[in-house]
Amino acid sequence: MTQTPAAERTTAVQAELSYLAPGSTVLRRFTAPGNSVNTGRYETHVVPIRDGRPVQDEFSVEVNGFRIARHVSAVTDFTDKAEVDAVYVPEVLDFVREQLGADQVASRGWVLRRSAAPGENASQPQAGLVHIDYAPQGFDDMAAAVYAEHFPDGPGYSRAVATSTWRVFSPAPQDWPLALCDFRSVAPDDGIPNTLYFVDEIPEDPFGPVDGLRKVTSGSEFVVNPAHEWWYFPDMTRDEVLFFVFHDTDHGRAWRVPHSAFADPTVEATAPRHSIEFRTFAFFR
Structure with missing residues (x-):
C-alpha cells in the first residue's frame, strides 16, 4: 500500500476490522431495539489504523472525506x-x-451506540463492520424523497450530500473508537449493496422472505482491499465531533467514506464507549 504523506508522519495500531467475505450473497441488515444482525459472511483482517491526532488539521471533507472538528453542545x-x-x-x-x-439541511435522525450493554437508553451496539450507511444504488431517489419531504416548496437542488456527525460522550480513552478510511484509498468498484430493515424482532430466518418488512435503505459493505488507508482519533472528548461523508452526488470530490468501530488493543479497562451519531442530508441549489 502506498502511504500518503500524512501517513508517513504518524504511527499506527494493528487492529482487527471485519470485512465482507468474498462471495457473500443475500446481504441484509436487520435492526431491532438493542440488537442487529447481518446476513453476510465476514472475515477479520488485522490492518494498520493510523493515529490522526498529530496531523488532525490536515484532513478535509473535500479531499479525505472526513475531518475532526471542535463543536461544543x-x-x-x-x-x-x-x-x-x-x-x-x-x-x-x-x-x-x-x-x-x-443551502438546506434535513435531519435523518440520530442513534446512540454503546460498546457494552447496548440496550440501555435504547442504544444500539457499536457498528463493527466496514460499511457506509448509504449505497450509490438508489441514493438519487432517496435524496429526492428526503428533499420532497422536508422542503416541499423548495426551489430544487443540484447536489445532495449525506453526512454523519459522530460524537462520543463517555470519558476517554475509548475502547471502541471509530476508524475512517481515506477516500483516496477507496477503489471506484469497492462496495456491495446491503439492504437495511427496521424490525421489532430479529427474524428467525434472516435469509427467508421479507414480504411485509419495512425496507429502509441500502448501505455498502466492503471486501478487504490492502490499499485502504485507515485513520482514527484517540481520546476524543464530548466537545469534538467526527464529520464525514456517506455519499456526495458530486463525484469530483471525496464522495464516500467507509468506516467501522474497532477494539483498540492499546486501551485497557475503561468505561464503555457511548456515542451519538447524527445523519443529515444537505442540499445545494
Whole structure:
C-alpha cells in the first residue's frame, strides 16, 4: 500500500476490522431495539489504523472525506431523547450547514451506540463492520424523497450530500473508537449493496422472505482491499465531533467514506464507549 504523506508522519495500531467475505450473497441488515444482525459472511483482517491526532488539521471533507472538528453542545444529557430532539437537532443542522456551505439541511435522525450493554437508553451496539450507511444504488431517489419531504416548496437542488456527525460522550480513552478510511484509498468498484430493515424482532430466518418488512435503505459493505488507508482519533472528548461523508452526488470530490468501530488493543479497562451519531442530508441549489 502506498502511504500518503500524512501517513508517513504518524504511527499506527494493528487492529482487527471485519470485512465482507468474498462471495457473500443475500446481504441484509436487520435492526431491532438493542440488537442487529447481518446476513453476510465476514472475515477479520488485522490492518494498520493510523493515529490522526498529530496531523488532525490536515484532513478535509473535500479531499479525505472526513475531518475532526471542535463543536461544543449545550446538551447536558445525550441519553435524554427530549433534550436531544430539542437542543441537539438544531445544533447539528446549523453545524452541517456551516461545514458544507449548504443551502438546506434535513435531519435523518440520530442513534446512540454503546460498546457494552447496548440496550440501555435504547442504544444500539457499536457498528463493527466496514460499511457506509448509504449505497450509490438508489441514493438519487432517496435524496429526492428526503428533499420532497422536508422542503416541499423548495426551489430544487443540484447536489445532495449525506453526512454523519459522530460524537462520543463517555470519558476517554475509548475502547471502541471509530476508524475512517481515506477516500483516496477507496477503489471506484469497492462496495456491495446491503439492504437495511427496521424490525421489532430479529427474524428467525434472516435469509427467508421479507414480504411485509419495512425496507429502509441500502448501505455498502466492503471486501478487504490492502490499499485502504485507515485513520482514527484517540481520546476524543464530548466537545469534538467526527464529520464525514456517506455519499456526495458530486463525484469530483471525496464522495464516500467507509468506516467501522474497532477494539483498540492499546486501551485497557475503561468505561464503555457511548456515542451519538447524527445523519443529515444537505442540499445545494
